[in-house]
Amino acid sequence: MARYPATLTAANKQGYNEEKSFRGNKGVPRQSLPPLLAPLSLDLEESTLKIVVCMKETPSTEVPKSLGADMRLARNPGDTIINPFDEYTIEEGLRQQEKLGGDVVILTMGPGATTEPMRRALAMGATSGVLVSDTALAGSDAVATGRVLAAALKKLSADLVLFGQSSADAYGGIVPAITAEFMGVPLLSFATKVEVEGNAVTIEREADVGYTKATAPLPALVSIAKAINNNPRYPSMKGIMSAKKKPLDTWTLADLGLDAGTVGTGAAKERVTGATPVATQRRREIITGSAGAAQRIFDFLVENKVI
Numbered sequence: 601m602a603r604y605p606a607t608l609t610a611a612n613k614q615g616y617n618e619e620k621s622f623r624g625n626k627g628v629p630r631q632s633l634p635p636l637l638a639p640l641s642l643d644l645e646e647s648t649l650k651i652v653v654c655m656k657e658t659p660s661t662e663v664p665k666s667l668g669a670d671m672r673l674a675r676n677p678g679d680t681i682i683n684p685f686d687e688y689t690i691e692e693g694l695r696q697q698e699k700l701g702g703d704v705v706i707l708t709m710g711p712g713a714t715t716e717p718m719r720r721a722l723a724m725g726a727t728s729g730v731l732v733s734d735t736a737l738a739g740s741d742a743v744a745t746g747r748v749l750a751a752a753l754k755k756l757s758a759d760l761v762l763f764g765q766s767s768a769d770a771y772g773g774i775v776p777a778i779t780a781e782f783m784g785v786p787l788l789s790f791a792t793k794v795e796v797e798g799n800a801v802t803i804e805r806e807a808d809v810g811y812t813k814a815t816a817p818l819p820a821l822v823s824i825a826k827a828i829n830n831n832p833r834y835p836s837m838k839g840i841m842s843a844k845k846k847p848l849d850t851w852t853l854a855d856l857g858l859d860a861g862t863v864g865t866g867a868a869k870e871r872v873t874g875a876t877p878v879a880t881q882r883r884r885e886i887i888t889g890s891a892g893a894a895q896r897i898f899d900f901l902v903e904n905k906v907i
Contacts, residue, residue: 649702649796652758653693653726654749654779656683657710657717658769665769670865671872672739673769677713682720685764689824691832692794693762694725700796703727705756709737709748715848722843723835729848730756736853739865746778748863751856753783760801761821765790776823786816789823 659665660679668674682690693704705728706721712733722729732752740748753761761783763776780787791803792811802815803822835843853860861867885900887893901907 736860750782
């Protein structure tokens with residue numbers, strides 16, 4: 601199964617940081633891996649590929665948001681959904697499983713007040729789920745989140761880790777990079793196409809002109825851009841019924857061997873100090889009569905740099 605280096609050295613950073621730009625020429629052969637990136641003892645023909653999708657549970661995008669007295673987002677378990685960006689990631693994980701076989705495991709970190717989003721992901725077709733939940737995790741920032749997810753991914757012996765490009769409640773987009781650093785594995789970001797062949801994964805990423813390609817050895821972490829697929833599948837009735845029987849484990853910090861002092865509010869280096877609602881009132885100007893109306897419209901467009 602997958603093995604992780606203790607640190608991400610300059611030697612094993614060299615290969616996957618080298619990208620080659622294309623102008624849509626799909627026939628260009630992929631750049632071969634340098635000797636420094638020898639496969640990490642993973643033979644996909646002899647072992648089961650383990651794909652782990654890191655999913656976040658976020659408040660519904662259709663309900664009003666508010667901050668509590670501690671300046672943390674108020675969350676209602678009844679309004680919790682799968683992070684919309686992660687639906688595309690789950691879909692990509694399932695498509696890779698259909699091509700390559702293996703298992704798709706859903707990993708999430710949260711309070712565990714509801715399991716409905718996890719069950720929905722299992723109903724889409726995932727094999728099993730793991731929830732990391734501990735009271736000490738409350739108030740964790742992005743660094744602590746990456747630390748916890750990395751520990752869980754190592755415990756799962758993940759071969760291919762998939763993240764969404766961002767979360768709908770924070771839009772930070774930095775947790776994939778932090779998690780990869782703690783794991784000591786390559787990060788391939790904002791993928792619009794993913795191909796696993798042998799012991800390596802290759803992605804395409806949209807560029808200003810055409811796209812870029814990047815390759816890394818497994819195990820690796822890939823963040824998925826929304827553009828990778830257009831239609832995440834809906835759970836079928838059969839999937840919903842089978843999801844009730846699929847394993848859904850809960851792990852604590854003790855299960856991961858992590859110190860509570862490295863997570864939570866006390867360890868957070870990032871804090872919200874204030875928030876201001878977005879102004880929704882629009883400035884309007886009413887012109888009565890036709891005299892001078894056309895000129896005023898023209899001047900208004902110039903003032904606002906529309907023309």
